[in-house]
Amino acid sequence: MARNKFMSADQAVGLIKDGDTVALVGGGGGLMEATHTFRAVSRRFLSTGYPRNLTVLHALGIGDKKTEGMNHFAHEGLVKRVIGGHWVWSPKMQEMARDEKIEAYVLPSGCVMQLYREIGGQRPGLFTHVGLGTFVDPRHQGGKMNASAKEDLVEVVNLGGQELLWYKSFPINVAIIRGSFGDADGNISLDQEAANVDVYAAALAAHNSGGIVIAQVRTAVDVNSLPARSVRVPGAIVDAVVVDPDQRMSYDLPYDPLISGERRGPTPLDPPEPLNIRSLIARRAYQELTEGDVINFGVGIGEGVAKMVAERGEVGRYYQTIEHGTYGGSLLVGLLFGFARSASAMIDGPSQFDFYAGGGLDTAFLGFGELDEAGDVNVSKLGGLTVGPGGFMDIAQNAKKVVFCGTFDTKGSKLQLGDGKLTIAQHGHVRKLVGKVEQITYSGKQALKRGHKAVFVTERAVFNLENEGLVLSEVAPGVDIRRDILERMDFMPLIPRDPQLMDSAIFTD
Template structure:
């Protein structure tokens, strides 16, 4: 086998110049993350002080909430600007943003992926309705997450009588991507990966900006040995290939052909969850499903609905999707969110977000950090920390119906689920139903303008979005509506008629 484009990780990252704009690929838990190459970039900076002054761009959250992923770039001086879709996987980068040591921007994950495609196509930017009325809208914050972020990356324009957001293009100097196999010509196959995400779009953006594409793979193969249909990134746009024989599907997953979709097989289900508050919320949310619906689940309590579908053997009744580009199968949860066993299809992330933006989703089950009387939701800035929406905004703004799943309050809250209903043992120290959210990640007014539905399910009560405000529709048995619901909120919901009592069957063991 000839040397071709193969390089060591140290040789490859030596190609990254000071001040470069670098597109990073990966998802939380190590999904599609070129960890070996990321470590080499960090090592080079710590040893030599270079590369410095980078602009880092990433669509999804990348890391393990400790040291991996985006954390390898979280060195003061190494990075001057970060444009990220989701930050929670990198507490080091969150801290740099909070301390004003970097310029911090947040854009919706889908818009970042689609913007790569626009950059690669030589177009001036991305036109999208996603983000209107939220913190990404320049009439609010324009995606700027700290005082150091001063450049306007997003504009409001009007075309064909409709308002749109215009996400401006910028050159990508380097894309660090990942695959399974590479031949000496640099052709990259993703056959043994858990998702496609934005690998091709980022590589295209870098190449057509006159930049470099560095690809990490687990296995090198002879030129001409990869089937053409297995190649997802052609060697014509790849400059350097790094081989890491220890590359894993994820931090906690070496390799599983069921997850890559190479094989379909029986799944060993996790034990049923205990009947606690989170399970109760998922049970109630599950009742919003309808046969044949195309659905999406967000990280958190919404995952519990996916687990119920699997536990009940109902995966064939609905069309499940993940924003990473995966359809069907058995969705994995927690740190493995974004993975699925025995998926039925895998497409590229930008195309998946096209599907969402066009209104292809029937129902989405998502979490919420704060909810206010306008039906606005915040998941992107909590407790003063930059979190970012990930794909939340692209999904929530476009699904025909969104079921928000979350606890009524937080920080020290305790409640027990009993056959007779819900028993509140201690109220949380932090209210989540507030007069005004700290940051708008989901705009209730935009949802109403598009004719979409929104239901908010908590353990104590259920609310629905109406044109006049938030309506209280259900209350859990065992709960004092005045003391445990109305007096525990910062605003008064609409109560046009007496709320229903939640079905007692939800509380059965």
């Protein structure tokens, strides 16, 4: 008997029941986001008041920092609980967490993706070292981001003499995923998408939990017209196919075969960034590269290193990766972080995080919000606002070397750059090198235990994490150590007799 799983977005979201646990797939900037279907959920709730009290789960950040993505679920009554890897793309949901209007949890993005596989396999959960010693460790906060979050989603266990975290399984009632092409049988192709992320894993978790899978695609095709190799989600686990002919690769980008991996070609480069505080930090961080490294760039200042690699024509000197599952190519930045042109390979997100968790990365370039004397870093909760780490924890805890890139302070600093030196006209009002971080997203103790290296690059100083403590290893030319560094920190670093000067060329326009 012929099947027909095509239905409208309104019909599909009508299958969602009160109290359901809903897995969402997507990345910031509209990457792999089923925007048309998300809007239908919001529209249904605002017009009928249903569904209510959903638990929403997402690995990566989803939205545009304005109205799209997770913002469509940010209605009182629609959502009871959110378990998210990265929240900054949805200011409305951040506010609901801050105001205790939902139960707010954060788990590492890679752990969420891998947990989908465990749920799909009907296993008790994910057992991993990722997160030990951080805020997701139940001896700290267990991933609970506000007072309303009371359930223990993570436990510490000992298996074969090894201490691990147990991220517990639970049923997924609905998965909302996205692809490029779909047929009436429910077969879904991702051929014209920018990444695979956790599409299959989320669908598997919902189907094998007895739930439903809603797949949004741009184009409907005939049954048996999709090559088997192109089908990334088989029709056997898909219940509804929603067609949105206006679906875009990102909010602003309709379609680019260089980004989908269907073609390779020259990539237009942005003009080199002029000398400023961000490019200055990126220049120093770039010096930590070693030819042949397998590397990862995080969102923020670390992106500047990726731009330098591209500008200098050095893409082939390193194996570039991003957590969405992409290797190689020229990485895009800003709202298009997670996209790459002319990639060399695209794999599923959970498998990419397996690679990271196993120590496959040589060097990672990541940001930091706060740093303390133990080498602990906070990027996940700043000023009481839930931010979430995204893939930061999975990457930082396991890379052989992490280069943290960030300004020394923030809010109001005024710097004069050029002529091979740095002059500080006014210090920032907010210190970032603090006595104790608000939340531990990266554990210096765990890094030292695992024999990993951490370097902290700012515009005026470079620090290294050693067994003895945090060492001030380099100082910018023109900077007074006591006035501009030590008196602007909440702790005293270890200082060698003669700290090196940062390369003056970094400070030359």
